[in-house]
Amino acid sequence: MTPQIAHHPDGDIGPIARTPKAVADADTKTSAFISYHHNDVHTARVLLDELQGLAQRGKGRDHLNIFLDIESVPPGALWKPTIDDGLRSHDWLLVIYSGEQSDYVGYEVGTFEQFHDKKTEKGKAFITCIYDVDPKLIPATLTEKQNVAVPLLPETLPDHHSLSEADANELFTGALGTLLQNICKYKALYVPDNEPNPADYRTAINQAAINIAQAFMVSRGSELKSQTSLQPGIEISFKNASQPITAIPEDAEVMGTSVSFSLFDLTLPWSENQAPKTTWSEFGKLIGNGTTTQWMRKIESDVVRAIQYRGISSGDVSFLGADKKTYRPILVRHQLFYNGSRKFFVIFVETPNRRFAGNERSSLLLTGLILASRWRFIYLENWKFTLESVFGESCPPEVFEDSCKQLLYNIDWIENESVELGASDQDALVAAFGIENKARTERFFTDWQAAKADLLKGLAAIGPRNSDEKRKQARQVIMTFLERSRSQNADFLHLCITQYSKQLLSELGHVV
Numbered sequence: 001m002t003p004q005i006a007h008h009p010d011g012d013i014g015p016i017a018r019t020p021k022a023v024a025d026a027d028t029k030t031s032a033f034i035s036y037h038h039n040d041v042h043t044a045r046v047l048l049d050e051l052q053g054l055a056q057r058g059k060g061r062d063h064l065n066i067f068l069d070i071e072s073v074p075p076g077a078l079w080k081p082t083i084d085d086g087l088r089s090h091d092w093l094l095v096i097y098s099g100e101q102s103d104y105v106g107y108e109v110g111t112f113e114q115f116h117d118k119k120t121e122k123g124k125a126f127i128t129c130i131y132d133v134d135p136k137l138i139p140a141t142l143t144e145k146q147n148v149a150v151p152l153l154p155e156t157l158p159d160h161h162s163l164s165e166a167d168a169n170e171l172f173t174g175a176l177g178t179l180l181q182n183i184c185k186y187k188a189l190y191v192p193d194n195e196p197n198p199a200d201y202r203t204a205i206n207q208a209a210i211n212i213a214q215a216f217m218v219s220r221g222s223e224l225k226s227q228t229s230l231q232p233g234i235e236i237s238f239k240n241a242s243q244p245i246t247a248i249p250e251d252a253e254v255m256g257t258s259v260s261f262s263l264f265d266l267t268l269p270w271s272e273n274q275a276p277k278t279t280w281s282e283f284g285k286l287i288g289n290g291t292t293t294q295w296m297r298k299i300e301s302d303v304v305r306a307i308q309y310r311g312i313s314s315g316d317v318s319f320l321g322a323d324k325k326t327y328r329p330i331l332v333r334h335q336l337f338y339n340g341s342r343k344f345f346v347i348f349v350e351t352p353n354r355r356f357a358g359n360e361r362s363s364l365l366l367t368g369l370i371l372a373s374r375w376r377f378i379y380l381e382n383w384k385f386t387l388e389s390v391f392g393e394s395c396p397p398e399v400f401e402d403s404c405k406q407l408l409y410n411i412d413w414i415e416n417e418s419v420e421l422g423a424s425d426q427d428a429l430v431a432a433f434g435i436e437n438k439a440r441t442e443r444f445f446t447d448w449q450a451a452k453a454d455l456l457k458g459l460a461a462i463g464p465r466n467s468d469e470k471r472k473q474a475r476q477v478i479m480t481f482l483e484r485s486r487s488q489n490a491d492f493l494h495l496c497i498t499q500y501s502k503q504l505l506s507e508l509g510h511v512v
Contacts, residue, residue, distance in 0.1 A: 031065040032092035037100040046215035050208040058190025233347035240340030250281035265322040294412035364432040455481040
């Protein structure tokens with residue numbers, strides 16, 4: 001770690017005068033400068049302790065000189081000249097890197113190389129990065145150095161006693177074990193001859209390597225190691241905006257697994273080892289035929305509420321997956337990062353089978369009767385109230401807007417109810433109504449889909465209903481849709497009642 005100061009106010013200073021004793025010590029002592037990010041202070045201390053422990057088994061601690069800022073910079077001392085002298089007077093620069101880079105690692109590496117540029121081969125200096133991340137993430141200033149990957153240890157955090165002979169040899173000859181040997185053999189700080197039993201040298205090196213590797217693991221103790229998604233879903237990510245967020249940005253990233261996107265009959269490609277992803281706007285176009293689906297509007301509303309520290313909105317909205325199963329999207333988590341970006345986690349929960357038990361034909365006829373009646377109760381039975389109080393010209397703007405949104409919610413709800421109860425299967429419904437009513441039954445499906453498509457297209461073309469003229473246009477589109485559904489509903493209910501009555505009479509033995 002280096003001080004949180006770029007330049008000393010007195011400016012750069014020249015070489016600090018060094019006493020004859022300091023020069024003599026430099027020739028006999030092993031010296032290392034430890035650089036680290038403040039998040040890795042525990043690892044830095046463990047590295048210091050382990051090097052001192054190895055030195056104690058050899059020449060002794062007084063033959064090891066370690067620069068660690070929290071112990072090497074006296075209180076009240078000027079940081080920069082002290083750091084510069086540390087870089088000048090030490091032969092090893094050991095950089096600890098676990099994903100967070102010290103602001104001054106570039107300065108330290110450059111200064112260290114400058115001070116040691118003209119050293120003889122015998123007095124050669126070394127720069128090594130000790131890391132536990134993907135090598136591609138190592139800072140550019142260190143990519144060409146003698147970098148050492150920390151070995152991945154079992155969760156049980158072993159000591160040298162639990163290592164097999166093969167594992168002990170692998171650890172000893174591995175990158176971290178080799179680094180510790182090189183530091184110890186440099187100026188003969190600690191060598192096998194220091195041990196009565198030469199095998200103890202390997203044991204000591206291995207234990208130090210294990211302790212250092214454990215320190216990296218401890219530093220990451222609260223970090224996420226891995227996660228497994230047990231439910232299909234998506235992640236929505238976007239940066240914070242300078243203005244209040246009232247909707248999910250069109251360029252927000254939507255990422256999910258192939259299984260999640262397959263629910264919408266999508267096969268988005270993987271790229272650069274990243275899971276399939278798209279944008280929120282493009283996602284809506286891909287699954288909604290150019291219009292945002294109702295469940296996406298529900299999730300968008302919940303995202304805005306989450307940003308405002310409010311709970312998710314009431315009411316269930318679901319969709320029919322490509323696998324012919326019904327799913328409910330649920331916003332389950334919101335993450336806010338220090339840089340202002342946000343991430344939202346949405347899972348897709350499969351709804352249970354709710355089809356009526358018993359005879360399939362009578363069950364479908366009863367299901368159709370119930371669903372069509374529900375739609376009639378909401379909008380058609382009290383037609384005057386719908387015309388005047390729900391979508392009437394005298395409705396306040398906020399009431400009209402709520403009614404428009406609720407209409408879309410109800411359309412989605414009635415469609416998903418029909419899926420869960422089996423009434424969306426056209427072939428099954430044809431069989432229930434009878435082959436003599438096949439054309440009529442097929443028309444129920446095509447007329448409904450056409451009316452709904454015209455409604456959604458018309459409302460999308462109008463856009464935000466923020467003026468009297470736009471509300472008038474929206475009212476006309478909605479009333480046209482309701483008029484069409486009114487006649488469809490009456491015809492459908494009549495056929496359901498007729499066929500269900502015939503079914504009941506037939507079961508009672510009456511001639512129909």
